[in-house]
Amino acid sequence: MKKSVELRKQLSELDKEIKGLLDSAKAESRNFTESEQTTFDSKYEEAEALKRSIEQAEKVEAFEARQAGNVGVTAPNVTKSKEAYSIIGHINAVRSGKLDGIFAEAQAEAVNELRSAGVAVNETANTVLIPASRSFAAGATTKGEALVGTEKVGLIESLFEGSLLQKAGAQYMTGLVGNVDMPKVGTFDDAVWADELEKVGKKSGTIGTVPLRPNRLSAPYVLSNQLLIQSTPSIDAVVRGEIQKKIQKALDERFVALMLASGEVKGVEMGANGGAIDYAKVMEFIQNVGESEADMSNAKFLLNYKIYSAVKQLAKGNTDNLVLVDGKLDGFDFIASNRIPSNLAKGTGTNLSAMLFGDFSSVVVGQWGGIALTVDPYTLADEGATKLTLNSYFDIKDRYENAKAVAKDIEA
Numbered sequence: 167m168k169k170s171v172e173l174r175k176q177l178s179e180l181d182k183e184i185k186g187l188l189d190s191a192k193a194e195s196r197n198f199t200e201s202e203q204t205t206f207d208s209k210y211e212e213a214e215a216l217k218r219s220i221e222q223a224e225k226v227e228a229f230e231a232r233q234a235g236n237v238g239v240t241a242p243n244v245t246k247s248k249e250a251y252s253i254i255g256h257i258n259a260v261r262s263g264k265l266d267g268i269f270a271e272a273q274a275e276a277v278n279e280l281r282s283a284g285v286a287v288n289e290t291a292n293t294v295l296i297p298a299s300r301s302f303a304a305g306a307t308t309k310g311e312a313l314v315g316t317e318k319v320g321l322i323e324s325l326f327e328g329s330l331l332q333k334a335g336a337q338y339m340t341g342l343v344g345n346v347d348m349p350k351v352g353t354f355d356d357a358v359w360a361d362e363l364e365k366v367g368k369k370s371g372t373i374g375t376v377p378l379r380p381n382r383l384s385a386p387y388v389l390s391n392q393l394l395i396q397s398t399p400s401i402d403a404v405v406r407g408e409i410q411k412k413i414q415k416a417l418d419e420r421f422v423a424l425m426l427a428s429g430e431v432k433g434v435e436m437g438a439n440g441g442a443i444d445y446a447k448v449m450e451f452i453q454n455v456g457e458s459e460a461d462m463s464n465a466k467f468l469l470n471y472k473i474y475s476a477v478k479q480l481a482k483g484n485t486d487n488l489v490l491v492d493g494k495l496d497g498f499d500f501i502a503s504n505r506i507p508s509n510l511a512k513g514t515g516t517n518l519s520a521m522l523f524g525d526f527s528s529v530v531v532g533q534w535g536g537i538a539l540t541v542d543p544y545t546l547a548d549e550g551a552t553k554l555t556l557n558s559y560f561d562i563k564d565r566y567e568n569a570k571a572v573a574k575d576i577e578a
Contacts, residue, residue: 280535440515440575460569524570
């Protein structure tokens with residue numbers, strides 16, 4: 167009996183053929199030809215039969231796995247790799263064309279996640295599909311043999327750790343399915359005081375939405391072939407960390423770019439050609455956000471290291487009191503990050519810096535499905551390297567951009 171993983175791969179190929187028939191007819195705004203109709207009916211029935219076979223195979227596998235856990239019972243037909251999951255192992259399995267065991271399970275799970283999320287799946291032979299979140303237990307199946315510890319496969323669980331978005335307090339929505347519309351409360355009439363039996367007039371208000379849509383985030387990555395033959399956990403952790411850094415950096419930069427480009431964010435200007443920041447401008451940031459009725463207890467400044475060096479020496483007006491005291495900027499937390507640009511221009515001013523202020527917990531990061539790595543062993547073969555192209559699906563939106571303040575022309 168075939169394994170459910172193998173059957174799912176067959177079903178995936180059939181689905182692509184059926185979709186090709188449908189797409190061809192739709193593109194030409196016509197019905198099926200007689201030959202196409204026959205092919206469609208045949209492949210559809212074959213796909214339905216495969217679904218039934220998959221269901222049956224999963225029942226058998228579940229039973230055998232359960233029996234394997236019973237004392238005195240073995241399940242000789244169940245074979246699990248004693249090798250824990252690793253990204254490098256998964257890449258090498260795809261490069262060699264021998265995708266089986268735990269790597270085939272991971273691949274199938276990732277396909278299901280992406281399809282459920284409404285994202286087109288690239289199932290070519292040279293693509294590594296990494297699930298967003300899944301635990302795989304690798305180990306023996308017979309009585310008396312210990313199981314190898316469960317390994318976390320997904321990159322998403324720890325993806326945001328240490329990022330600017332996480333430090334700023336952004337919210338994360340992972341494992342999304344399809345399009346998502348986040349509620350955004352607009353304006354409502356104020357509450358009124360009234361006597362116990364007094365009639366209160368009908369109040370008006372608006373509730374909008376902030377759309378989250380899967381957008382492809384792609385990045386190149388190169389691994390030496392010498393590194394790929396290593397199998398130690400430390401090497402795998404390095405590769406995993408580098409992939410995470412690429413995604414982190416791209417998301418952080420996208421977040422900052424959205425803030426700087428927004429027409430709703432309140433602007434703080436230093437001058438026609440930019441200028442140095444002073445205490446009055448710091449207070450303008452705080453006033454702008456405070457008057458928007460944002461949660462000031464969560465508000466923080468985002469700045470780069472050039473501005474950090476400048477505000478360290480900045481005094482409050484004509485006093486000797488510094489703005490930066492006890493790790494706070496005029497009483498508010500701040501985050502210094504290289505993601506905040508220092509190469510902006512205004513008028514004749516160049517190399518100007520940005521600074522942001524507000525409660526960034528209203529920023530939402532959406533994530534769909536797992537991560538796909540397209541493996542290209544040929545382009546850099548003469549350099550002894552393998553080129554990877556990373557693809558993932560994210561969106562970033564701020565539900566209340568009008569409760570933020572930004573400057574884009576600070577000379578520092």
